[in-house]
Amino acid sequence: MKLKYILYTTILLFLLTFSTINAKDICDNIFLDVNSGEENCKHIEYLLYQEVIPNKKCFFPQKPARRGEVAHMIVNAFNFNIGYRENSFTDIGEDYEYYQEILTLNQLEILNGYSDGSFKPYRPITRGEFMKILANSLREKKWYLYKESTINLETVFSDVPQDYCFREYISNLYSIKLPNEERIFRGFSDGTFKPDKNISKSSIAKIITNTMKYAGLFNLSCQDFYCSDRYSTNLHLLGLEDMYKEQIDLENLILNLGYSIEKRPILAHVFGEGCETYLFIGGIHGSEYNSSNLMKQWIKEVKGNQGIWNNKRIIIIPESNPDGLVKHKRLNSNNVDLNRNFDADWQQVTFLGNQVFSKGGGSYPFSEPETQVLRDFVIATEPSLIISYHSAAGFSIPNDNKLAYNIALEYSEYSGYRFTGDDELKGFDYIITGSLGNWAASLDIPAIVVELSSTHNNEFDKNKDAMWQIVNR
Ligand SMILES: [Zn+2]
Numbered sequence: 001m002k003l004k005y006i007l008y009t010t011i012l013l014f015l016l017t018f019s020t021i022n023a024k025d026i027c028d029n030i031f032l033d034v035n036s037g038e039e040n041c042k043h044i045e046y047l048l049y050q051e052v053i054p055n056k057k058c059f060f061p062q063k064p065a066r067r068g069e070v071a072h073m074i075v076n077a078f079n080f081n082i083g084y085r086e087n088s089f090t091d092i093g094e095d096y097e098y099y100q101e102i103l104t105l106n107q108l109e110i111l112n113g114y115s116d117g118s119f120k121p122y123r124p125i126t127r128g129e130f131m132k133i134l135a136n137s138l139r140e141k142k143w144y145l146y147k148e149s150t151i152n153l154e155t156v157f158s159d160v161p162q163d164y165c166f167r168e169y170i171s172n173l174y175s176i177k178l179p180n181e182e183r184i185f186r187g188f189s190d191g192t193f194k195p196d197k198n199i200s201k202s203s204i205a206k207i208i209t210n211t212m213k214y215a216g217l218f219n220l221s222c223q224d225f226y227c228s229d230r231y232s233t234n235l236h237l238l239g240l241e242d243m244y245k246e247q248i249d250l251e252n253l254i255l256n257l258g259y260s261i262e263k264r265p266i267l268a269h270v271f272g273e274g275c276e277t278y279l280f281i282g283g284i285h286g287s288e289y290n291s292s293n294l295m296k297q298w299i300k301e302v303k304g305n306q307g308i309w310n311n312k313r314i315i316i317i318p319e320s321n322p323d324g325l326v327k328h329k330r331l332n333s334n335n336v337d338l339n340r341n342f343d344a345d346w347q348q349v350t351f352l353g354n355q356v357f358s359k360g361g362g363s364y365p366f367s368e369p370e371t372q373v374l375r376d377f378v379i380a381t382e383p384s385l386i387i388s389y390h391s392a393a394g395f396s397i398p399n400d401n402k403l404a405y406n407i408a409l410e411y412s413e414y415s416g417y418r419f420t421g422d423d424e425l426k427g428f429d430y431i432i433t434g435s436l437g438n439w440a441a442s443l444d445i446p447a448i449v450v451e452l453s454s455t456h457n458n459e460f461d462k463n464k465d466a467m468w469q470i471v472n473r
Pocket of ligand 1: 288
């Protein structure tokens with residue numbers, strides 16, 4: 001009896017000590033971009049503490065939540081056991097970090113793929129789609145059994161019509177009340193729900209926390225969910241050091257992102273601090289080497305003017321197609337046009353004026369190591385803007401994104417390149433498939449293409465003011 005008592009006491013003491021230390025560690029280690037200005041700060045910190053969201057340095061609260069990371073959050077929030085038979089998706093493999101979570105939710109019929117067999121883990125999720133996933137998860141856990149919602153949704157939201165595909169989920173979830181009479185979610189102050197708008201990571205954090213509260217899982221034991229502004233000394237790499245462990249030149253803040261087919265490194269130069277990244281890319285077409293030279297000049301310029309921009313990180317990849325650049329060739333060593341190999345409107349046959357490349361798009365989206373490198377880096381850094389340089393059409397071109405449209409317009413004003421955002425085919429006379437810009441648009445990332453006007457001059461003087469203007473906007 002006595003022995004049992006001592007044993008229990010020891011275990012209890014151990015647990016108390018352990019959990020106290022653990023809680024403090026996690027609370028002190030919050031995201032650098034989640035500060036007092038973030039409305040759902042406490043929800044985000046709570047989910048970090050509960051390990052519903054992974055502990056990376058940047059959370060990107062206002063960026064769209066992506067399908068893969070939502071799968072990860074849902075599995076952890078609802079405590080689903082990982083379990084699945086086989087992977088039938090064409091575009092995710094075991095190397096993708098949330099592979100198991102996606103397959104688990106798919107098996108439970110909570111989350112589906114696309115009709116072409118893909119899953120598209122980086123695609124943003126809309127507010128309506130998220131409601132379906134959440135409702136399905138509650139159903140699976142039997143935490144919320146469907147009853148006919150008594151809510152007259154018209155009186156709540158003006159933009160969710162009777163025949164709207166996710167209406168049932170929105171209606172059912174809205175009818176749930178928390179103990180304090182709050183709802184799991186609210187719409188916008190203008191009385192809309194905006195079901196087709198991409199949902200931000202911040203909103204998801206709040207809705208998931210509220211759902212856990214509803215399900216009785218909300219158990220605040222971390223005392224320190226205070227939302228203060230944090231500062232740290234070496235902010236340049238912000239988690240990238242974990243991803244590129246042995247590939248960092250720490251002194252010069254150069255990352256080796258990976259290798260081309262012929263094993264040439266693809267380097268990124270990192271400047272400035274903060275989670276907000278402006279990503280500059282040159283030389284994706286090897287024959288357009290002046291775009292690379294412009295990036296090298298831009299690296300010198302930024303290096304010489306450190307600290308004149310606030311809380312922004314400028315990352316420059318001067319040679320994204322190093323094999324092509326060495327050979328003065330547009331394509332990579334597999335004869336693939338890298339700017340046609342991204343996963344957006346992808347096709348194998350590509351065009352360049354009258355020229356037809358039967359396999360210009362590669363054998364499938366992201367079949368090339370160079371585009372894989374760019375994809376993974378873009379996903380990790382969630383850039384606020386991508387600017388990719390080409391030559392020699394003399395254009396400034398936005399992708400299909402409102403912010404990009406304004407930025408491309410501004411770039412045009414400062415540089416003198418023609419703005420082609422309103423033109424049919426955006427100034428080109430052939431169809432462009434599988435481009436970096438189209439792919440970024442599908443992820444809700446603003447991107448612009450700048451086409452220099454000559455084939456050899458780096459045109460730095462023409463671009464310099466525009467570049468600074470964009471970075472400091
Ligand atoms: Zn080009």
